[in-house]
Amino acid sequence: MKLKLALFAVMMSILTVLTGCEQLTVLDPKGPQAERLASDIMLTMLMMAGIVIAVFVWLVIMLVKYRASKQPADYEPPHIEGNPWVEGILVGIPVLIVAFLSFVSVQSNYIVESAPQGYEEKEPLVVYASSSDWKWHFSYPEEGIETVNYLYIPTDRPLEFRLYSHGPITSFWIPQLGGQKYAMNAHVTKLHLAADVEGDYMGRNANFSGEGFAENKFDVTAMNQEEFDDWVKEVKATAEPITEEKFEKLLEPGHLGRMTFTGTHLEFSPAPEHHHEGDKYEDKDEHKHSEEHHSASDKESSDHDKHMNHDE
Amino acid sequence: MEFFERFAIPHPSFAIYASMVAAGLTLIAIVAGLTYFKKWGYLWREWITTVDHKRIGIMYLISALMMLFRGGVDAIMMRAQLAVPDNTLLDSQHYNEIFTTHGVVMILFMAMPFIIFFMNFVVPLQIGARDVAFPRLNALSFWLFFMGAMLFNISFMVGGSPDAGWTSYFPLADGESVGSHYYMIAIQIAGIGTLMTGINFITTILKMRAPGMTLMKMPMFTWASLITSVIIVFAFPVLTVALAMGTMDLLFGTQFFTLENGGMAMLWANLFWVWGHPEVYILILPAFGIYSEIISTSARRNLYGYKSMVGSMVLISLLSFVVWAHHFFTMGQGAFANSIFSITTMAIAVPTGVKIFNWLLTLWKGKIEFTTPMLYSILFIPLFTLGGVTGVMLAMSAADYQYHNTMFLVAHFHNVIIPGVVFAMLAGLTFYWPKMFGFMLNEKIGKWTAWLLSIGFLLAFMPMYVTGLDGQARRMYTYSESTGFGPLNMVSFVGAAIMAVGFVLIVYNIYYSVRYASRDISADPWDARTLEWATHTPVPEYNFAITPEVASSEALWDVKKKGHVLFKGDYEKIHMPNNSGVPFIMSCIFFAWGFSLVFSLWIPAIITTIGIFICMTLRSFEKDHGHYISVKEIEDTESEMRGA
Numbered sequence: 001m002k003l004k005l006a007l008f009a010v011m012m013s014i015l016t017v018l019t020g021c022e023q024l025t026v027l028d029p030k031g032p033q034a035e036r037l038a039s040d041i042m043l044t045m046l047m048m049a050g051i052v053i054a055v056f057v058w059l060v061i062m063l064v065k066y067r068a069s070k071q072p073a074d075y076e077p078p079h080i081e082g083n084p085w086v087e088g089i090l091v092g093i094p095v096l097i098v099a100f101l102s103f104v105s106v107q108s109n110y111i112v113e114s115a116p117q118g119y120e121e122k123e124p125l126v127v128y129a130s131s132s133d134w135k136w137h138f139s140y141p142e143e144g145i146e147t148v149n150y151l152y153i154p155t156d157r158p159l160e161f162r163l164y165s166h167g168p169i170t171s172f173w174i175p176q177l178g179g180q181k182y183a184m185n186a187h188v189t190k191l192h193l194a195a196d197v198e199g200d201y202m203g204r205n206a207n208f209s210g211e212g213f214a215e216n217k218f219d220v221t222a223m224n225q226e227e228f229d230d231w232v233k234e235v236k237a238t239a240e241p242i243t244e245e246k247f248e249k250l251l252e253p254g255h256l257g258r259m260t261f262t263g264t265h266l267e268f269s270p271a272p273e274h275h276h277e278g279d280k281y282e283d284k285d286e287h288k289h290s291e292e293h294h295s296a297s298d299k300e301s302s303d304h305d306k307h308m309n310h311d312e
Numbered sequence: 313m314e315f316f317e318r319f320a321i322p323h324p325s326f327a328i329y330a331s332m333v334a335a336g337l338t339l340i341a342i343v344a345g346l347t348y349f350k351k352w353g354y355l356w357r358e359w360i361t362t363v364d365h366k367r368i369g370i371m372y373l374i375s376a377l378m379m380l381f382r383g384g385v386d387a388i389m390m391r392a393q394l395a396v397p398d399n400t401l402l403d404s405q406h407y408n409e410i411f412t413t414h415g416v417v418m419i420l421f422m423a424m425p426f427i428i429f430f431m432n433f434v435v436p437l438q439i440g441a442r443d444v445a446f447p448r449l450n451a452l453s454f455w456l457f458f459m460g461a462m463l464f465n466i467s468f469m470v471g472g473s474p475d476a477g478w479t480s481y482f483p484l485a486d487g488e489s490v491g492s493h494y495y496m497i498a499i500q501i502a503g504i505g506t507l508m509t510g511i512n513f514i515t516t517i518l519k520m521r522a523p524g525m526t527l528m529k530m531p532m533f534t535w536a537s538l539i540t541s542v543i544i545v546f547a548f549p550v551l552t553v554a555l556a557m558g559t560m561d562l563l564f565g566t567q568f569f570t571l572e573n574g575g576m577a578m579l580w581a582n583l584f585w586v587w588g589h590p591e592v593y594i595l596i597l598p599a600f601g602i603y604s605e606i607i608s609t610s611a612r613r614n615l616y617g618y619k620s621m622v623g624s625m626v627l628i629s630l631l632s633f634v635v636w637a638h639h640f641f642t643m644g645q646g647a648f649a650n651s652i653f654s655i656t657t658m659a660i661a662v663p664t665g666v667k668i669f670n671w672l673l674t675l676w677k678g679k680i681e682f683t684t685p686m687l688y689s690i691l692f693i694p695l696f697t698l699g700g701v702t703g704v705m706l707a708m709s710a711a712d713y714q715y716h717n718t719m720f721l722v723a724h725f726h727n728v729i730i731p732g733v734v735f736a737m738l739a740g741l742t743f744y745w746p747k748m749f750g751f752m753l754n755e756k757i758g759k760w761t762a763w764l765l766s767i768g769f770l771l772a773f774m775p776m777y778v779t780g781l782d783g784q785a786r787r788m789y790t791y792s793e794s795t796g797f798g799p800l801n802m803v804s805f806v807g808a809a810i811m812a813v814g815f816v817l818i819v820y821n822i823y824y825s826v827r828y829a830s831r832d833i834s835a836d837p838w839d840a841r842t843l844e845w846a847t848h849t850p851v852p853e854y855n856f857a858i859t860p861e862v863a864s865s866e867a868l869w870d871v872k873k874k875g876h877v878l879f880k881g882d883y884e885k886i887h888m889p890n891n892s893g894v895p896f897i898m899s900c901i902f903f904a905w906g907f908s909l910v911f912s913l914w915i916p917a918i919i920t921t922i923g924i925f926i927c928m929t930l931r932s933f934e935k936d937h938g939h940y941i942s943v944k945e946i947e948d949t950e951s952e953m954r955g956a
Contacts, residue, residue: 025783026714040711041781048701055668055697062675063690066611067682077678082617086673087666091620094665098658101708105654108710109647163644168484169577171642171717175783179713181642184578185483185571189644206717208477208787210484211404 025175030197030222032116033178040108044101051097112179116194119158124192127151127159128264128271131183131205132166133253134212139264143232146242148250148259150219154228155198161191164271166251171207174220180206188273195222215255235260244268318911322472322489323405327389332469361891363447366851368454369433370748373741375458376426379417380815382465386414388812391772395805397793407789408475409468409491415478416495419591420502421461423729426737427598428457428509431537433744435513437844437851438531440522440860440867445515447889453505453512455899460502463906467494471911477787479584482569482577486561493910496559501902503551510544513537522843524862528622531842531865532608532615535622536601539629540594546633547590554583563912578643585636593632595729597625599736600667603689606739607671609840610686611678614866617670624663631660641709642716650709657707664700668693683838684758688739691766692731699727702777717787720780723773730769738762738818746837750849751829757821764814771807775800841869846878848953854886857946883950886941898927 027042029035064070111117115124128139129151138147153159163172163183172191173180181191183205195201204217223231240246242261247269250256321328346352359367389410393402402410436444444450467473467490474491476484485492517538521530530538558580560566567575608615615621637645637653671693680686702724706715715721738761746752776784784797791797836845846868847856858879863870870876905920907913 024778024781026781034714037711037714040708041705041714044705044708044711048705051701052694052697055672056694058672059675059690059693062672062678063680066675066678066680068612068679071679075679077611077613079614080616080673080677081614082620082670082673087617087620087669090669091662091666094662098655098661098704101658101704102655105658105708105710106647106651108708109650109654112710112713113647167571169481173717173785175714179642179710180716181644181713182640184643186576186578202783204783204785206785208408208481208484208717210476211408213408214404214788214790 025202029176030199030201031177031194032118032196033112033193034176036108036111036117037179040104043104047097047101113192115192116158119194122157124158124160125154126162127153128162128164128188128266129172129183130164130166130271131170131172131209131216132251133168133210134205134216135250135254135256136172136203136205136216136218137250137265138218139266140232141264141266143235144263145232145235145239146261146264147235148256148261149217150258151203151221152228152231153195153220153222154225155195155222156225157194159193159195161193162271162273163189163191168209169207170205170209170216172203173206174201174203176201177220182207186272188271198222198224212253212255219258236262318490319470321469323403323409325403325406327406328468335469356893357891360896361451361893363443363451363889363891364853365432365436365444365447365450366748368450369429369431371454371458372425372429372432375461376422376429376737379422379425379461383414383417383422384812384815386410386417388808390414391801391805391808393789394791394801396802397791397795397798399790402789404789405475408477408787409473411787412474412477412480412491412495413464413468416464416474416499417461418729419478419595420499421457421464423595423733423737424502424506425457425461427540427595427733428453428506430533430598430602430737430740430744431509431513431540433748434844435516435534435537436520437747437847437855438534438842439517439520439525440843440856440862441516441520442855442886443889444512445520446512448892448895449508449512451892452895452898453509455895456505456508456902457502459899459903460498460500460505460906463501463903463910464494464498467491467498479581479588480558481584482558482561482575482580483571485558486570490910493559493562496555496562497906497909500552500555500559501906503548503555506544507548507552510541510548513541514545517541522860522862522867525867528619529862529865532604532618532621533598533601533842536597536604536625539625540597543590543594543597543629543632547587547594550583551587554580554587557583559909563909578640581640581643582636585639586633589636589639590629590632592725592729593628595733597628599733600625602736602740602743603671603692604674605840605842606685606689606743607674609743609838610681610683610689611675612681612839613674613678614841614869615670616673616676617666618865620666621670624666627663628660631656631663635660638707638709638712641712654707654709658704661700661704661707668697668700684753684755684762685739685743685838687759687762688735688742691762692735692739695731695735695766695769696728699724699731702727715780717785718780719776719784719786722786723776723780726769726773726776730773731766735762735765738765743838744844745825746833747835747844747849747851750833751825751831752833752837753821753825754829757817757824761814761817761821764817765811768807768810768812768814772804772811773807775803775807836868839872841866843867843878846871848950852949852953854888854941854946857883857886857950883943883946885943886946887938888941889938890936892936894927894931898924901927 027038029038126142128141130137136149138151140146161172163181164187165183165185170183171180172183174193177195178191178193181189183189199222201220201222202217203220205213209216239260239262241263242265247265346355359371362368389402390407393399393407432450471490474480474495476492480492480495517534557568561568561570567573569575569577569580604615604621635653635657637649638657641650706712706721706724742753742758779797779800782797784791835847835849843860843862846860858881860867860878861880863876867878871878901920901923905917905924908917908920
């Protein structure tokens with residue numbers, strides 16, 4: 001009886017997870033990358049629920065059927081070594097499941113690491129997202145603006161985030177747009193996202209980074225391209241320029257609200273790019289980018305030599 | 313004054329002061345008690361200097377149980393802090409220290425000694441040996457572990473606890489307080505002890521088996537211990553090196569893992585997990601071994617698929633070394649590397665599945681008796697399967713971008729470690745208790761405990777899968793009400809509280825059974841199948857008066873059912889190792905050495921380093937050939953045991 005109760009509790013918890021899907025952030029995707037991940041998660045969850053239920057049922061049958069109290073007192077269980085057929089089947093089924101999931105997993109890896117599906121044709125908006133104790137700095141080199149702790153993004157464009165950290169390793173995560181990725185001090189990692197739907201989303205650092213970690217989050221607002229352009233114009237008209245001095249101050253540990261600047265800190269404190277092989281190939285791509293971006297990347301490469309020295 | 317300020321706690325709180333007082337009072341009570349009852353000499357002769365594997369095992373057990381409660385208090389405080397949104401019970405710093413010490417204590421100072429207790433107590437008996445291959449090294453292993461654990465445990469009272477998580481990722485661990493120093497040095501000392509345990513048990517199992525016990529006739533727990541020891545020997549040197557590099561970064565300004573001058577923070581992550589991933593198999597394989605023993609004993613049947621059980625363990629041990637990068641799928645290592653590690657990780661599900669199916673098939677046609685150890689083993693199968701399948705989910709590297717660093721992950725690894733390792737330890741504890749102490753633990757209280765722990769476990773950890781998918785990152789000391797995480801975290805807290813009641817019941821069960829349990833039990837109370845039950849209870853110093861001869865992995869069962877004769881021939885004098893105080897003294901010096909390094913006290917550090925080398929030198933010139941137990945003594949002991 002107690003066992004059945006426990007099993008019931010387990011089943012209920014699985015059901016809670018399954019039925020609660022619509023509301024859970026990760027399973028409520030608003031972009032193609034997050035959609036792929038959510039469908040992977042649902043697929044595995046259903047398959048795994050099948051396996052768990054099969055094991056439960058098998059266990060219960062064994063326990064009910066072969067419990068000592070049910071059997072005659074003189075019953076002597078037989079000696080059974082094992083059977084290659086039985087064991088072969090029991091290895092075969094997991095092998096098939098794992099092979100299928102491996103296939104899905106590899107496919108998903110290549111999907112989330114490349115430009116979002118349906119957005120391949122469009123020029124990505126490059127945003128440098130860098131973390132410091134315990135803030136996020138978003139630089140838009142193309143637009144020549146920078147924000148702290150909030151992110152405005154256009155909906156109809158792929159987004160290319162270039163992540164790095166001014167301090168401990170952090171992890172950049174907007175669950176409804178896609179999975180997280182580390183932002184590290186020594187080099188830049190890239191994360192491809194896109195938003196299909198306008199709206200406000202939660203973004204945060206998911207990797208523990210010390211005392212102020214819990215509040216290390218940011219707001220994401222997805223809007224259409226016109227609204228985004230208007231916002232950029234407004235920022236350029238109203239915001240103060242970011243200076244080296246100001247930026248140094250921002251880097252000091254602590255929490256800050258939303259802030260907006262013209263210019264980006266990349267001009268005087270470039271991102272640690274070109275530090276690893278992957279970026280060599282990127283250089284070629286950058287020539288294809290728009291005029292505005294060109295000027296930004298030129299400045300980076302001029303600083304690049306200086307930066308190289310203490311890498312080796 | 314400045315000198316003493318170093319030892320002050322940087323973030324004091326009422327809880328810390330209260331535990332300082334409690335620790336002080338306990339220490340005074342112990343010293344006073346030992347003096348009053350004149351037990352110092354007994355303690356020194358019988359326990360501190362002992363080289364007997366059974367006693368060393370019991371000391372591991374006591375340490376592990378102590379640490380279980382230390383880590384458990386940390387856990388309860390964490391769940392209490394998160395039970396409601398915007399809670400102010402703990403501040404951020406205190407919470408960070410608590411989850412760091414909870415992780416380190418539970419993995420390294422609770423689970424590790426617990427499995428080493430089983431290896432120590434059971435393996436020599438199970439293979440019909442008199443002791444382990446290197447008894448004195450075994451004592452040194454224990455005392456080094458113990459001193460490492462103690463050094464780590466005083467951190468919150470002297471100088472401050474580590475606060476960078478049990479993974480202690482750089483550059484976060486590069487902090488100003490001494491917490492990270494404690495982490496590096498305390499784990500180093502304990503780790504050296506563990507590494508020596510691994511060497512000791514490989515030698516013991518390969519060289520000291522009873523006549524007739526070929527490798528494929530070893531009981532399953534011995535097999536698990538052998539494979540575990542091999543993993544230890546391959547994995548722990550990585551930890552030793554990583555910790556040494558980290559220590560040098562912290563103390564001497566080298567820059568292996570720092571931000572500047574080419575230091576690579578992710579190198580630490582790689583080294584840590586090259587050790588850390590096999591480490592979880594170091595914990596789970598002996599647990600599998602224990603379950604195998606208990607399930608086949610209680611189902612009154614031989615273990616189904618012995619060969620595939622062994623094969624799957626070997627495969628798991630190999631795979632455990634090629635999956636470490638799944639701990640940082642989100643590092644930006646690219647789709648190809650992630651795909652490789654995704655596939656190798658998922659592959660572990662196959663041999664693990666084989667084991668689950670074999671246990672289920674062991675129940676098939678059996679005659680299942682629902683004893684307490686068996687209850688844990690039965691609960692283990694579905695609960696661990698649940699943890700196993702979520703592991704497969706996490707192994708989907710793209711999907712892991714959404715699970716990584718969230719409560720989903722926390723739910724997963726607790727879901728494998730608690731039903732997998734903790735239940736095995738409690739099952740094994742109940743199973744081997746009569747062999748250790750000559751009386752059984754109360755079955756009724758034991759079953760209550762198992763149910764409370766299972767229900768508490770489900771309530772505590774199932775909600776975390778949900779909050780993880782809802783975006784709750786791990787290690788957040790607080791969250792706002794608008795996140796909606798509140799109600800499920802409250803459920804978790806209730807579950808944790810129920811588990812706490814379960815753990816307290818274990819203590820009550822020990823107390824109750826010490827007072828009321830019958831002492832009139834046979835040497836084989838579970839009607840078991842393997843050699844460890846073939847000797848007397850309590851087990852004499854020499855384990856077996858005559859070395860047994862075996863013909864299968866179930867030597868005792870052969871005696872019962874096939875008329876096999878285990879003990880042939882007459883008593884002969886038995887060679888046994890002498891007790892030694894050196895392992896204890898040397899470990900005390902190690903403790904002082906570690907403490908000096910933590911606080912950069914260079915002169916004591918140099919003196920203690922010399923002290924350690926003196927101990928080693930003395931040992932290498934020492935002529936200690938052990939002693940013999942005469943035939944007369946054996947006869948006396950044996951007839952007394954039989955009479956009693």
